[in-house]
Amino acid sequence: MSGSGPTPTGISLRRRRAITAGLLLGMSLGAMEATVVGTAMPTVIASLGGLAHYSWVFSAYLLTSTASVPIWGRLSDLYGRRRMYLMGIGVFLAGSAASGAAGSMAQLIAARAFQGLGAGALVPLSMTIIGELYTMAERARTQALFSGVWGVASVAGPLVGGYVTDSLSWRWVFLLNLPLGVLALGVIAWAYPPSRRAAHVTVDWMGAGLLFGGVSTLLLAIGGDTGAGIWWLALAAGLLVTFWRVERRAPEPLLPLDLLRDPLMARTIAVVFLVGVALFGCIAFIPLFVQGVLGGSATEAGQVLTPLFLGWVVMSIVGARLTLGLGYRPVAIGGSILMTIGFAGLTRLTPSSARTTIFLWGSLIGSGMGCSMLSQLLAVQQAVPRSRLGIATSLNQFSRSVGAAIGVAVMGAILSRGLAGDVPVDGVAAGAGLLGGTHAPALAAALHTVFVACALASAAGLVAALMLPAVRFAGGRTAESVPEPAGGPPVSAPREERVSLTE
The missing domain is CATH 1.20.1250.20 (MFS general substrate transporter like domains)
Incomplete structure (x- = not known):
């Protein structure tokens, strides 16, 4: 990647390359984690039991990683990309460690849900940071690189999961995230300068909570074994209708x-x-x-x-x-x-x-x-x-x-x-x-x-x-x-006043 032309941040080429490498590593962990678990799960249920809850090991991760994406985006606008990315990868690694140490299917599902909260920051914030680090000409090549790494990681996930499960233990499918994630965290913490906000950005916490609760209860209504599916479905409908009403009035809606x-x-x-x-x-x-x-x-x-x-x-x-x-x-x-x-x-x-x-x-x-x-x-x-x-x-x-x-x-x-x-x-x-x-x-x-x-x-x-x-x-x-929305284009989030580091 060429260093010619002005950079959006003023960060040196060497540091931008280091940041890119750290983001690639973090994104590959998120992409692989979405596919690596499938080949380990039959062995997991042989060890922990709980076939009736088989799908929730996937659903818990998908649910929290999905619902948290817009929240991480808003928080990064408010508190800075670097801080939120480091927090996200920290949550992801804590969830990985808890998943590897799980002693029951219920513990594994809870750990996967926590892991998904962190995973919701990895890919979207990576792409946002790349958009800020590179000029338009550089960005096209960099995003092509990210797409290739994502594809390789997704393909490698089932193979890695199967090999690790057969050779070591299903627990290492989760624990192997720790050294690689710590490396990515350290690179980003060293190379990416902190930023500060010049203005306040409103976070639609009400909308986030209603959407998270509505989708969660809908999943319980569909896949739960509580015998009270109709009540879960009614609660999901109520939460999602309330979410729709709140979003209609919110000045900066989540959706x-x-x-x-x-x-x-x-x-x-x-x-x-x-x-x-x-x-x-x-x-x-x-x-x-x-x-x-x-x-x-x-x-x-x-x-x-x-x-x-x-x-x-x-x-x-x-x-x-x-x-x-x-x-x-x-x-x-x-x-x-x-x-x-x-x-x-x-x-x-x-x-x-x-x-x-x-x-x-x-x-x-x-x-x-x-x-x-x-x-x-x-x-x-x-x-x-x-x-x-x-x-x-x-x-x-x-x-x-x-x-x-x-x-x-x-x-x-x-x-x-x-x-x-x-x-x-x-x-x-x-x-x-x-x-x-x-x-x-x-x-x-x-x-x-x-x-x-x-x-x-x-x-x-x-x-x-x-x-x-x-x-x-x-x-x-x-x-x-x-x-365009009535009254012209929506007001964009305030620009960040960034702290540039020189070599």
Whole structure:
């Protein structure tokens, strides 16, 4: 990366490179943690039991990491990027240590929820800091580097999780974060100068609390085993309706509801949400099929997810070029078709299926995901005013993450109900018997229902993709794009008065 041209911060090239390296390491930990646990989980339930709560190890992390993203962003505006990033990675490492030391499934779920709170700071604040460190010419190359590292980390996650689980222990899947995270924390603390705010920025704590509570109770209503699902659902509805009312009146809302009037925003959110439901439900349960039905090891369970993530990374690059040449709608629709075919293929898996079959269907799912998600994100960023680019991008990512959390909870509930009466889902003995193949036919039947649900969600996403509006990439915003808010563009957050360090 060249050091030519003025830098937005006045920080020297050597320090900027050090900061970038620290951010890359921290972001790779966050990306890997989202995928590394899947291949370890069958071994975890053999050790701790609690198959009925299998999905909550994923859902707790996804929920807190999703709900905390806008909060970390607001706090970084108020207190500075450096302080909030260091706090976020500290929370992430504390959650990692607690996860590795968990003695029960309940403790592991609580630790994963805490870990997710910190993970919510890693990726969005990394991209924000990069935007402040580099000029526009430098930023394009740097963000390409971040995308590549994210892809490699996501692909490596299942392989690393499987290898570490087989060679050491499932606990080291979490504990290995500690030395790498401490290194990233130290580099950022040394190289990145502190900043101070010149003005106050309001944090929408009421909106944050209502959104967090509403999504949490919705997940309890869907995937809980408390026998009071209708009451959880009523509470979730009440919290989310209150959230909607609060956001309508908030001067600086956590979620700007007027964006949802834009046809492109509303429809892409629907597509992205449904894709999140299908994709992460699939990622969470394919390893269980490989180990519990096919009798594979944790390493082999990780290997079957590799084509999915490789297809995602490769087709993200290809899809970006196709989007600029063909427009985003054909690429998004084509991606949705590939995903639906892949999910339909998963529904045909049997206890005698070869692992290469899973490779095929997984590669189709990943390729479709790469085309669909990136093309829609590019369309959203092209369509909204520049003053709302960050909000629109965050809303797109937030909807996918909420879909992922709900998808894992829904699929977990389907699995538990499918096994009810045939397989004991609590206790260490139940977990060991599940991996030992004693209940492989019952597990295969329950997972078949899970994969059918994933395929239906993907098909619904395809239907929604067919209704996406057109966007002109060559001539600026689409005519249907959301207008500026009444009274002109929203007032941007006050600029930071930064402290520059010289060599």
